[in-house]
Amino acid sequence: MDKYLELEKLKKLFDDGILSQEEFQSEKEKILGYKISDKSSEREDTTIEEEVTTNEVQEKVLIPSEGMFRVNQEEKTTDSSKTLLFSVLGVIALVVIFLSFQDNDSDNLNALPDITTTSSTTIPTTTTTLSAAEISKREECTEKKWIVERKVIATYNVLDEAFDQVVFIQDNGFNFPNGIKKLDDISFYDFRNPQDELERKLDEIEQLLEGVMPTALYGLEIYYEGYKQFIRDGNDNRAEETYQDGDPYMDEAFDRVSKIRDKINKISCTS
Numbered sequence: 090m091d092k093y094l095e096l097e098k099l100k101k102l103f104d105d106g107i108l109s110q111e112e113f114q115s116e117k118e119k120i121l122g123y124k125i126s127d128k129s130s131e132r133e134d135t136t137i138e139e140e141v142t143t144n145e146v147q148e149k150v151l152i153p154s155e156g157m158f159r160v161n162q163e164e165k166t167t168d169s170s171k172t173l174l175f176s177v178l179g180v181i182a183l184v185v186i187f188l189s190f191q192d193n194d195s196d197n198l199n200a201l202p203d204i205t206t207t208s209s210t211t212i213p214t215t216t217t218t219l220s221a222a223e224i225s226k227r228e229e230c231t232e233k234k235w236i237v238e239r240k241v242i243a244t245y246n247v248l249d250e251a252f253d254q255v256v257f258i259q260d261n262g263f264n265f266p267n268g269i270k271k272l273d274d275i276s277f278y279d280f281r282n283p284q285d286e287l288e289r290k291l292d293e294i295e296q297l298l299e300g301v302m303p304t305a306l307y308g309l310e311i312y313y314e315g316y317k318q319f320i321r322d323g324n325d326n327r328a329e330e331t332y333q334d335g336d337p338y339m340d341e342a343f344d345r346v347s348k349i350r351d352k353i354n355k356i357s358c359t360s
Contacts (some may be wrong), residue, residue, distance in 0.1 A: 230358035265313035305342035311335030
């Protein structure tokens with residue numbers, strides 16, 4: 090490369106007119122180290138020019154290439170910076186959008202009606218206002234029902250207490266004569282001439298209770314005899330036999346009265 094550089098400098102001196110042809114030829118031969126003919130000199134000149142031109146082209150190519158490399162590096166750096174900048178801007182935009190949605194949600198929540206205060210007005214109530222006539226009708230139904238219902242309850246309680254007196258060894262204080270008298274005094278003619286559907290149902294119940302009463306009273310009478318034997322003799326043998334004689338009547342009466350009680354409980358005065 091040093092030889093070519095010297096030849097290039099020499100050629101430039103010759104082109105600028107500083108060196109004559111002979112001087113140029115002589116110096117060139119010194120650089121090349123051998124003597125050349127004129128034609129060879131011409132070819133050599135041409136070769137040198139080509140080489141110089143080639144070198145210039147190479148240098149010119151190399152320089153732009155390096156420049157292009159630097160430009161590419163700068164473009165890459167610029168692209169990376171732009172990418173980073175766009176990423177940061179994108180994140181900021183997302184944060185702004187998110188915050189705006191949060192604000193909108195808060196505004197929407199604030200705009201919603203207060204459910205606690207309005208729920209009482211939106212839920213339909215089942216309570217209805219009854220007229221004076223309807224209230225009077227319900228009261229009348231309740232009063233009529235109670236006339237028959239208390240008879241059924243009284244009968245049921247007497248039979249139940251009599252059973253307890255017989256089954257449990259300890260005296261529960263049940264008074265057989267009073268129990269028998271209470272049932273014997275019950276009247277069953279309150280609604281024998283029914284005026285409406287309610288009275289018809291109540292009359293039917295009274296007739297059922299009246300029909301079971303002889304059996305109930307007979308069972309109570311037998312139980313009462315067994316109880317008197319138990320008190321008088323102080324032993325349980327004959328009293329037990331008497332109680333067993335009264336069991337079929339008491340069992341039948343209690344079962345029928347239980348069904349009558351269920352029947353009157355089904356009568357509703359609110360519908």
